[in-house]
Amino acid sequence: MAASGIDAAFRMLEGRWKMVIIFRLFEAPVLRFSELERAIPGVSQKMLIQQLRDLERDGIVDRTIFAQVPPKVEYGLTEWGKAMCPALDELLEWAALRPKQPLGRPSDRGSPHK
Numbered sequence: 001m002a003a004s005g006i007d008a009a010f011r012m013l014e015g016r017w018k019m020v021i022i023f024r025l026f027e028a029p030v031l032r033f034s035e036l037e038r039a040i041p042g043v044s045q046k047m048l049i050q051q052l053r054d055l056e057r058d059g060i061v062d063r064t065i066f067a068q069v070p071p072k073v074e075y076g077l078t079e080w081g082k083a084m085c086p087a088l089d090e091l092l093e094w095a096a097l098r099p100k101q102p103l104g105r106p107s108d109r110g111s112p113h114k
Contacts, residue, residue: 012058017043017051019088022060022077026085030076060084 013019017040024039025031031039037048052075055061060081066072077084 012054012060015051015054017047018055021048021051021055022081022084023088025061025075025077025081026088030074032072032074036075055081 013022020040020043021036024036028035028039033048033052036052037043037045040048043051052061052063056063059078062076062078062081064074064076066074
């Protein structure tokens with residue numbers, strides 16, 4: 001039953017920046033916080049921290065802390081997070097097939113449900 005886990009999956013991935021973070025970590029397997037911040041224009045530090053914590057809690061992102069001064073923290077996808085890559089590639093391919101013109105509302109297409 002493919003739809004049985006959809007709510008849990010969407011809860012893990014919902015959020016304005018989570019998918020953007022995941023795609024950035026597919027492009028560069030390890031990024032420091034400041035690199036992620038620069039790679040995602042428009043995200044606030046607070047929101048980036050929150051989204052990264054959620055992704056870490058859900059087992060999608062791994063955070064590595066280096067004991068040094070100044071502190072160094074790196075983020076990368078876990079093996080489970082990397083397993084999303086084929087599904088996200090398919091999503092991008094599907095999005096690329098979008099018709100050029102919007103289809104309009106159902107009533108504009110002569111829907112029999114008028």
